[in-house]
Amino acid sequence: MTRYEKGALAAVVLMLVAAGFIFLYAPTDALQGPVQRIFYLHVSSAIAAYGCFAVVLIGGVAYLWKENVAADRLARAGALVGLVFTTVTLVMGMIWAKPIWGTYWTWDARLTSTLVLWIIYAGYLMIRRLADPGRQAARFAAVVGIFGFIDVPVVHFSVTWWRTVHPGPVVINDALPPQMLIAFFVTMACTLFLAAVMIGIRYRIEVLTDQAAERVVPATIVAPTEAGSAR
Amino acid sequence: MRSVAVALAVARKDLTSEWRTRELVPALAQFVVLALVIANFGFQIDSRNAPAIAPGVLWMALVFAGLVAFGRAFAAEREQSSLEALLMTPASPAAIFAGKALAAALLLVLCEAVLLPALALFFSVPLSFDVVSAVLLATVGMAVLGCLFAAMVARVRARELLLPLLTLPLWIPFIVFGGQAVQAAMGGGGGTGNTSGLLIDLDILFVVLTSLVARFVLDD
Numbered sequence: 001m002t003r004y005e006k007g008a009l010a011a012v013v014l015m016l017v018a019a020g021f022i023f024l025y026a027p028t029d030a031l032q033g034p035v036q037r038i039f040y041l042h043v044s045s046a047i048a049a050y051g052c053f054a055v056v057l058i059g060g061v062a063y064l065w066k067e068n069v070a071a072d073r074l075a076r077a078g079a080l081v082g083l084v085f086t087t088v089t090l091v092m093g094m095i096w097a098k099p100i101w102g103t104y105w106t107w108d109a110r111l112t113s114t115l116v117l118w119i120i121y122a123g124y125l126m127i128r129r130l131a132d133p134g135r136q137a138a139r140f141a142a143v144v145g146i147f148g149f150i151d152v153p154v155v156h157f158s159v160t161w162w163r164t165v166h167p168g169p170v171v172i173n174d175a176l177p178p179q180m181l182i183a184f185f186v187t188m189a190c191t192l193f194l195a196a197v198m199i200g201i202r203y204r205i206e207v208l209t210d211q212a213a214e215r216v217v218p219a220t221i222v223a224p225t226e227a228g229s230a231r
Numbered sequence: 232m233r234s235v236a237v238a239l240a241v242a243r244k245d246l247t248s249e250w251r252t253r254e255l256v257p258a259l260a261q262f263v264v265l266a267l268v269i270a271n272f273g274f275q276i277d278s279r280n281a282p283a284i285a286p287g288v289l290w291m292a293l294v295f296a297g298l299v300a301f302g303r304a305f306a307a308e309r310e311q312s313s314l315e316a317l318l319m320t321p322a323s324p325a326a327i328f329a330g331k332a333l334a335a336a337l338l339l340v341l342c343e344a345v346l347l348p349a350l351a352l353f354f355s356v357p358l359s360f361d362v363v364s365a366v367l368l369a370t371v372g373m374a375v376l377g378c379l380f381a382a383m384v385a386r387v388r389a390r391e392l393l394l395p396l397l398t399l400p401l402w403i404p405f406i407v408f409g410g411q412a413v414q415a416a417m418g419g420g421g422g423t424g425n426t427s428g429l430l431i432d433l434d435i436l437f438v439v440l441t442s443l444v445a446r447f448v449l450d451d
Contacts, residue, residue: 064447116400123396130387139447140383146444147376147401150436154404 004204007197011190018190026183038096040184043171044191045088046114050152052082052195053121057149060142072138073210075145077202079124081195086118101165109162113155120148133213234326241317241330242337248307249338255303259296259342266292267353276354285354286413289346290406293366294373294399296342301377302394304335305385314385318449328382328445335381336374343370356417365412368430369405372437376401379441382448404433 001009022040029036059075062068093111094104105111124144131137159168170176171184249255270288274280308314317327343366351358380397384390412426 064444116403119396120400123393123400126393126396127383127387130389130393131383132386136386140387143379143383143444143448144397147440151400 004197004201007200011194011197014190014193018187021183021186026180027177032100035096035099038092040187041191042089042092042096043184044188045085045092046155047188048191048195049082049085049089049117050156051192052078052085052199053117053145053149053152054078055199056082056121056124056145060145063138063142067135069138069210072142073203073206074199075142076128076206077199079121079128079141079145080202081198083118083121083125084198085191085195086114086121090114090118106165108164108166109158110155110164110166113151113158117148117151117155120144120151124148234323234329237322237326238330238333241322241327242333245304245331245334246337249334255300256338256341259300259338260345262299263292263296263342263346264349266295267349271353278355281354282356282417285350285356286410286417288354289350289366289413290410292346293339293343293369294402294406296346297339297370297373297377297402298395298398300339300342301335301374301381301398302384302391304331304378305381309385314449324446324449325442328378328449329442331382332374332378332441335378336370339370339374340367343367359416361416362413364427365409365416365430368427368434369409372405372430372434373402375434375437375441379445379448382445401437405430408433 018040022037026037026040028034055078056075059071059073059078062071063075090111093114097106098104124141127144128137128141131140158164159166171181176184267288270276270284270291274284274288276284305314308317318324347358347363347366350356377398380394384393384397387393408426408429412430415426
């Protein structure tokens, strides 16, 4: 069993533990009923997405500063994993919104800014694919990652800056009963661990992709001479 | 001081070449008037709904005209490979970038000089100082961001595809606050707080950030 398989296994076990806390330990919400249990993973994956995009920001700045390829790979991994967690946040939020607000989507400040966040990092992955691989793609992506991160505090503070239907921060405002709070922190810790494992695995894939790309170039130069010497 | 001179020289070069060909501004002017015509058919404009719809039409037309204008800012340089020559001079990349952005912004302002009166005429909405100032303040930040990404996509495959994808999400703050200001000025509600101040803050933020990263985008 490799390091990565162990990490993945641990993440799966921890997510099951979190599911146990969400469905067995946490009490059912008096007003909203069972659908409120979406809260734990919805908020946790939003926080995980913030963390991933912070990795993209730090990786991008480090790359522009020192031209460190490892920093760029970390940023690449962070963007993809962050996009996955943003998708989870949006989809779970929509499922939650339907019974509570009566609609899957409303043009609320927090929903809109989260959607914009998704689009920004989808653009980040697009420029990675379309720019020349290597220095150019890394530099351009770093710039997009730095500008894109501006939207993270906008998403976070959108509920206090604008009038929204989306609830404000309930955790730091101490608006939850202790059992819900414990279930939330357990889920958040497990989700953050999952995000870290995903970034680690993705980082390894990026290393292997880079190595494969480096190997292709000499192979095409070497192959004809080998064929020539064999003849 | 030298950087300012470089920026002004680059801007003058771009404006001179636009003046000699007279391609972009007439095309953009035609484009924004066409956008108003299409909005008329899309929304069935009459005297009652015009003030509510006009701000949206204004920003839609402006955003897409801006994408075309900033996309063109680096097109001529790319076609003639003259950007490399510009960068080989001792001038700083940030100054060259500032010049390009300044010229592109001025061309967009010329386009706005057609769009705003046309909007006032066809939609019979008032053209107040608040509307003009909100549009001009948004133009500064939009030009800086638009040119940054235009410089980036000029060297990338499928550039026409990528420029809106990267630029539009970051323009949204200007459309939010600019839109609020214009809605308030046209009597359509909204407009909470000091939108001009927020637009100026955004302009400063993006000008500073862009001047820090411009060399990574231009230099190769």
